[in-house]
Amino acid sequence: MSKIAVVGMGQGGMVAAIKLAEQGHDVTVFEKSSRGEVSYDWKDDIRRDVFQVCELPLPSEDIFIQKCRWLFVSPNEKHSLEMPPCPPMEEISVERRALSEYFAELAQNAGCKLVFDTEIDRLVIKDDAVCGLVVNGGECDFDLVIDASGMRSELRAQLPRRFGIQSQPKDDGVLYGYRAFFKRVEGAETRVKGIDSTVVLKHLGEEGISWCNLNDENFVDVLIGRINKLDDAEIEKALAALKSFNPILGDELVYGQRVEVCLRASMARGVADGYVAIGDSAFMTMPLMGSGIESAMKAGKMFADFMAKKPKNYKAAELWRFYARYMRKIGSQFAFIDVIKRWALALNPKRIDWIFGSGVIRSEDLAFVSTETGGGKFKPRAKTVFMILTHPLFMFSALKAVSKGLRASNVAEKIPLKYDEKRVAKWAEKYDRLIRG
Numbered sequence: 288m289s290k291i292a293v294v295g296m297g298q299g300g301m302v303a304a305i306k307l308a309e310q311g312h313d314v315t316v317f318e319k320s321s322r323g324e325v326s327y328d329w330k331d332d333i334r335r336d337v338f339q340v341c342e343l344p345l346p347s348e349d350i351f352i353q354k355c356r357w358l359f360v361s362p363n364e365k366h367s368l369e370m371p372p373c374p375p376m377e378e379i380s381v382e383r384r385a386l387s388e389y390f391a392e393l394a395q396n397a398g399c400k401l402v403f404d405t406e407i408d409r410l411v412i413k414d415d416a417v418c419g420l421v422v423n424g425g426e427c428d429f430d431l432v433i434d435a436s437g438m439r440s441e442l443r444a445q446l447p448r449r450f451g452i453q454s455q456p457k458d459d460g461v462l463y464g465y466r467a468f469f470k471r472v473e474g475a476e477t478r479v480k481g482i483d484s485t486v487v488l489k490h491l492g493e494e495g496i497s498w499c500n501l502n503d504e505n506f507v508d509v510l511i512g513r514i515n516k517l518d519d520a521e522i523e524k525a526l527a528a529l530k531s532f533n534p535i536l537g538d539e540l541v542y543g544q545r546v547e548v549c550l551r552a553s554m555a556r557g558v559a560d561g562y563v564a565i566g567d568s569a570f571m572t573m574p575l576m577g578s579g580i581e582s583a584m585k586a587g588k589m590f591a592d593f594m595a596k597k598p599k600n601y602k603a604a605e606l607w608r609f610y611a612r613y614m615r616k617i618g619s620q621f622a623f624i625d626v627i628k629r630w631a632l633a634l635n636p637k638r639i640d641w642i643f644g645s646g647v648i649r650s651e652d653l654a655f656v657s658t659e660t661g662g663g664k665f666k667p668r669a670k671t672v673f674m675i676l677t678h679p680l681f682m683f684s685a686l687k688a689v690s691k692g693l694r695a696s697n698v699a700e701k702i703p704l705k706y707d708e709k710r711v712a713k714w715a716e717k718y719d720r721l722i723r724g
């Protein structure tokens with residue numbers, strides 16, 4: 288059995304940690320935050336069945352609620368479409384800190400050692416292979432390091448260059464955000480009665496979104512997110528605009544913080560000798576919405592399944608079999624979505640107003656953006672096709688985007704199954720050209 292370190296209590300790393308400890312490995316998880324303060328102090332959305340898929344018990348019902356109904360609003364704020372409802376509790380909003388604690392308890396019960404308040408800033412690398420971590424100034428040996436420390440992993444950039452692992456996402460692969468909670472204006476109702484969450488696409492014509500959600504009876508959850516950069520002036524402008532059409536949004540700030548959301552397809556290579564990245568540290572997010580909890584958890588489970596088959600060693604060539612499987616199953620769907628997202632972001636906001644106002648898409652079509660698994664659900668109707676055909680320029684750019692998206696997905700699916708340095712490098716170059724970010 289092996290000595291394994293997990294850096295960061297990311298969900299994917301934690302699923303892997305729990306399963307690997309259950310397989311009898313000696314697993315230590317390092318987390319820079321204190322116990323009880325891991326992750327964000329708010330709720331985010333996932334599908335409930337991800338726990339079943341990962342063969343984990345469902346968390347206590349106290350930590351999640353039914354996901355709110357969402358309204359998507361066009362940039363000019365004149366048109367809107369409601370996200371189609373799911374069966375009750377199919378999609379849930381889960382308290383992030385409580386979810387981290389749920390994972391911590393499962394990991395402890397499985398026999399993992401949890402080390403809080405410990406930031407790992409260095410890998411130990413010998414002969415081009417990761418063989419441990421620097422912990423509180425001292426070197427600790429590990430057979431394998433799982434990097435679950437998020438999109439801005441400091442460890443990833445230290446890997447030997449020959450593995451070709453991208454050190455940072457480019458700015459256009461990141462949504463720079465400000466998430467804040469405000470007191471609700473007493474007695475005020477949401478923009479559309481019964482729908483608590485409103486998200487404006489290309490808000491104020493910018494590349495990004497803004498949302499305004501009734502979080503519970505008294506608080507309003509705001510997110511202002513922009514690709515490339517978000518400065519204070521833009522936050523002020525967006526807040527004022529949100530207030531003008533969301534009667535619930537008051538002036539009293541309860542708390543707010545700057546955030547970054549990974550908004551790009553998975554990286555081409557996520558393994559090196561003695562190292563594997565899981566979750567945001569390998570950019571395993573759904574590129575349109577930035578959701579990464581489910582995909583990280585599924586990747587963690589896939590990694591544990593790979594380990595159950597007893598790999599010969601933890602060299603990149605062996606670990607690659609896991610990464611190739613992840614890319615074929617999940618990463619390839621994200622590659623398609625990444626291309627479509629880039630096309631949508633580059634669209635003139637007036638075009639999006641038209642798409643919303645003309646009936647070219649309906650509420651049902653929005654299942655496409657709902658969750659990680661929604662990718663396959665978009666089915667154009669005869670009316671959609673007809674309306675697109677009557678707008679030749681739009682048709683041309685839409686078809687080009689779909690065709691490029693399918694090519695990206697196809698390339699991702701054709702990831703070499705066996706690690707041969709030259710073949711992998713050639714494939715990664717092709718994939719990166721289509722994905723960029």
Ligand SMILES: Cc1cc2nc3c(=O)[nH]c(=O)nc-3n(C[C@H](O)[C@H](O)[C@H](O)COP(=O)(O)OP(=O)(O)OC[C@H]3O[C@@H](n4cnc5c(N)ncnc54)[C@H](O)[C@@H]3O)c2cc1C
Pocket residue numbers: 294295296297298299317318319320325326331332333405406407408435436437438440441464466510546547548565566567568572577578579580581583
């Ligand atoms: C505003 C916002 C809204 C989102 N909404 C959703 C949503 O609705 N649904 C969804 O699925 N996803 C959502 N996401 C994305 C989601 O948070 C991530 O994709 C998901 O958490 C996977 O990230 P991770 O666990 O890999 O990394 P992270 O959540 O970033 O976790 C990394 C952990 O590593 C720790 N760490 C970092 N560096 C070190 C170090 N050097 N040493 C020790 N510890 C370290 C950090 O403290 C942290 O606990 C949202 C993200 C944001 C910012």
